[in-house]
Amino acid sequence: MEGESDAFCCAGCEAAYAIIRGAGLERYYREREAFAPRPEPMPGGWDAVPLAAGADGTCSVRLSIDGLRCASCVWVTEGVLRRMRGVAEATVSYATGRATLRWDPATVRLSELADRIASLGYRPRVLGEEGRPDRDLLLRLGVAAFAAVNVMMFSAALYAGWTAGMEARFAALFRWMSLALATPVVAWSAAPFFAGAWSGLRNRALHMDVPIALAIVILYAQGWWATLRGGDTYLDSLTMLVALLLAGRLMETRGRRRAAEAAVTLAATLPPTARRLVDARVETVSSERLRPGDRIVVSAGDEVPADGVAVEGRASVRMALLTGESAPVEVSAGGRVWAATVVVDGSLTVDVTEAADDTVVRRMAEELRSAADRGSRPSSTDRIAPWFTSATLAIACGTFVAWTRLGDPGAALSATIAVLVVACPCALALSRPLAAAAGLGAVARRGLLFRSADALLELAVVDQVVLDKTGTVTAGAFEVVSARDADLRVAAGLERHSRHPVAAAVVREAAAREIPLPSASEVVEVAGVGISGLVDGVCWSLRSGGPDALLLEGPDGYAGLLRLGDNLRHDSGEAVRRLRELGVEVTLLTGDRERVANRIARATGIDDVRAAAGPEEKAAMIRALRARGRRVLFAGDGLNDGPALAAADVAVAMGTGSATSILVADGVLAGGSLLPLVTGIQASKACRSAIRRNQARSVGYNIVAVGAAALGWVNPLVAAVLMPLSSAMVVWGSSRVEAEVRRREGGA
Amino acid sequence: MNSLLFLVPIALGLAAVFLILFLRAARDGQFDDLDDPPLRILMDDDDGPA
Secondary structure (H helix, E strand, O other), rough: OOOOOOOEEEEOHHHHHHHHHHHHHHHHHHHHOOOOOOOHHHOOOOOOOOOEEEEEOOOEEEEEEEEOOOHHHHHHHHHHHHHOOEEEEEEEEEOEEEEEEEEEEOOOOOHHHHHHHHHHEEEEEEEEOOHHHHHHHHHHHHHHHHHHHHHHOOOOHHHHHHHHHHOHHHHHHHHHHHHHHHHHHHHHHHHHHHHHHHHHHHOOOOOHHHHHHEEEEEHHHHHHHHHHHHHOOHHHHHHHHHHHHHHHHHHHHHHHHHHHHHHHHHHOOOOOOEEEEEEOOOEEEEHHHHHOOOOOEEEOOOOOEEEEEEEEEEEEEEEEHHHHOOOOOOEOOOEEEOOOOEEEEEEEEEEEEHHHOHHHHHHHHHHHHHHOOOOOOOOOHHHHHHHHHHHHHHHHHHHHHHHHHHOHHEEEEHHHHHHHHHOOHHHHHHHHHHHHHHHHHHHOOOOOOOHHHHHHHHHHHEEEEEEEEHHHHHEEEEEEEEOOOOHHHHHHHHHHHOOOOHHHHHHHHHOOOOOOOOOOEEEEEEOOEEEEEEEEEEEEEEEOOEEEEEEEOOOOEEEEEEEEEEEEEEOOHHHHHHHOOOOOOOEOOOOOHHHHHHHHHHOOOEEEEEHHHHHHHHHHHHHHHHHHHOOOEEEEEOOHHHHHHHHOOEEEEEOOOOOHHHHHEEEOOOOOOOOHHHHHHHHHHHHHHHHHHHHHHHHHHHHHHHHHHHHHOOHHHHHHHHHHHHHHHHHHHHHHHHHHHHHHHHHH | OOHHHHHHHHHHHHHHHHHHHHHHHHOOOOOOOOOOHHHOOOOOOOOOOO
């Protein structure tokens, strides 16, 4: 029990820990004090939340729940809510952090449900309305796919009729049926392409939707014209094309919706209430109401509600949120504290300097939010689109003029339509999303989860990797680097009574060396000073001997030294070496002190070290690198890394890091190792070359097909074979990404 | 061949039934979350999902 780390993945696990370790209950309650009890939501506010009323008299609402860190959290939350009287339904989604609640308003109020969730240690929040664009796309795809397969049946019959002969009335029936099926596809399923083309035209940008919308309109118009005249139509190509394009778009938006939801989840992290001193009296007020100049008190277990300067008292404050360093910092009169940091021990009286939206944590959250909104970058496909469209239109005009000059107006019209039909950039539009989806899958299987294809593709050109130290290159916990067994035994005997993270490291090391812990009595811990007590009947004291050492003093004075340090991830050195082999420069960037940073840099083989950088300085340094033309990947794990993550070209968070850094990053390293970054860069290169191959193939196809159409060689059957064939080529090219990634891995 | 005149509508009607089933399922949100159900199997819960 004593050897356990004192941080749980979630409140659910924390609760389970307490139940299982019944004997450790006392310790558990001491731990609880050190964890900031999550603030209760504002009473009163909850019952004003707009609710959706159901037909059976129940109400329902969708909430976001912060702090869900594993599947057991979902289990605990759902189980507890369902056991409450009046709750008809409680479903919590782990993937999105969303809860759907349905309850009987006569029996239980929403505020009670919210309090229950808060009492479990999770933080419920009301969500604004969220769009569900991909449900809409799925419906459109369903209709388009249905029409496509059925039109294809009719078309196959019609093409067979060319050779076998077919009664005119059946041919007419099949054509009208095809037209009837294609109509909802054009009118409804294809609407996103028309909307995209229209907004593109309004902004005078010829992006990919313009030629697609053009092709759809022409195909459909030709369908009506040919059906009325009893000629051949391209409706099978039309429906298939819309279905394929919608499928590609659906794959893209699924990923993007995740990112959007994550942005909504970014909460302001101030505790809701503060204790303000007014005329030597303490009153509880909303943190939002605090003003600079107010005097507040915070004590063990509190989250600090505003930025300020301590005027009285002494406390150890965990600033991991801002600095990323897990060890609490001792703050006494004159020291600065920041909102959302956690008081572990002691208490402080603080003069507020910045409150509410001006606090560092709020400004950071704002920066993160704008970073999450940065949207998608223009892709290479979008760059091809303008000249593609203009070339197609020019060729179509040329075809029409040439055939008319040759004195064949009928052939002129059909050849021109054929040009516009086969020029539809279906394969080109699919070339990127398909290859990117394959790439995302390939890196995900290797432990690097990317939220958007844009970021994955950006990896290929990264030439500078900046790594945070704590939690990224190192595992983020303290360990005892060197100490004599005898010193360690006494130190661990004392420290087993402390809940300081350093104490946990000392006890863990003693356990690892299989040193039996002596019992200690009369243990006194003074926050910020040290711990003392009787071991083996002798008075010992253990105090801080600088930032990374503990001094053990016995009755005769100095007795020994325990050196502390971060514990390095075992494969960080290899990851750095392999990144170098790819021609990428590696920099270590940390808020920690220079000496510690240099030790880690030496151990991993990093030459370039920037130490003692605060959150804003980290971001500034990354911006400076980018200004010098570098493409920067930043990997970090704390909320303090947020601005830096937002500033980088590609941001990667550690799966073991803070939830906020995971939400704001483009990608997450799931396995707690940096090696997948190497694979990620290789996969990104493979992906880029697959996209280039795909684009070359589809443009090549279009040139050949348009040429043939301009010469009058293309009829609906040829188009129906050629167009899916070009798309199939693109699919095949994309499916080779995984094999390519494997080849590069082997070669590296 | 005249049988086509009613077989084709029957086939289309049958396909349309499946389309409607799919659209209803999608509209009810059955395809909204493809990540949680596989995790849910792992939770041993006596109540089962509500």
